[in-house]
Amino acid sequence: MSILTEILQHNEQFVENKEYVPYQTTKFPEKKMVIVTCMDTRLTELLPAAMNIKNGDVKIIKTAGAVISHPFGSILRSILVAIYELKAQEVCVIGHHDCGMAGLNADAFIEKMKDRSIPEETLSALKYSGIDLNQWLKGFSRVEDAVANSVEMVKNHPLLPEGILVHGLVIDPKTGKLDVVTQAEAE
Numbered sequence: 001m002s003i004l005t006e007i008l009q010h011n012e013q014f015v016e017n018k019e020y021v022p023y024q025t026t027k028f029p030e031k032k033m034v035i036v037t038c039m040d041t042r043l044t045e046l047l048p049a050a051m052n053i054k055n056g057d058v059k060i061i062k063t064a065g066a067v068i069s070h071p072f073g074s075i076l077r078s079i080l081v082a083i084y085e086l087k088a089q090e091v092c093v094i095g096h097h098d099c100g101m102a103g104l105n106a107d108a109f110i111e112k113m114k115d116r117s118i119p120e121e122t123l124s125a126l127k128y129s130g131i132d133l134n135q136w137l138k139g140f141s142r143v144e145d146a147v148a149n150s151v152e153m154v155k156n157h158p159l160l161p162e163g164i165l166v167h168g169l170v171i172d173p174k175t176g177k178l179d180v181v182t183q184a185e186a187e
């Protein structure tokens with residue numbers, strides 16, 4: 001039985017018993033904030049609890065390491081949608097200690113792909129078409145630096161409207177403690 005099969009069984013009961021009622025809200029964030037954070041499973045419930053975020057409060061975008069690596073990738077597009085379409089006014093990039101993206105080794109990662117039968121020809125074909133896998137799969141060494149880089153990427157984006165506050169934080173995945181890397185102040 002796959003995990004999904006179990007989930008679908010649960011889901012049928014969930015809907016039937018109207019367990020969704022406490023979660024009902026609108027698509028507009030109550031707190032007018034968009035958060036970019038890591039997909040780490042320890043943060044699934046801890047981060048919202050530690051920040052007093054309830055269903056309907058904020059937009060949460062999750063990506064490995066909370067790293068925003070491309071100014072015109074889907075993360076920045078999501079941030080802009082949250083701002084322009086959903087009225088978010090503050091952006092928080094939240095990395096965390098003990099992140100899997102810290103020290104991610106691209107060479108070792110590529111070795112794992114080969115072990116899983118990705119042919120060498122595929123890797124070289126990507127290389128010759130200009131895709132630098134080593135760069136793409138590279139982790140970071142200091143989470144604070146990674147957060148600061150992502151904050152800069154958002155702050156300097158040519159399509160970011162004026163008056164949007166962009167903050168950078170690091171969360172402890174055990175205690176939920178937030179440390180501020182960079183905090184923007186309203187003028």
Ligand SMILES: [Zn+2]
Pocket residue numbers: 038039040064065066096098099100101
């Ligand atoms: Zn992480």
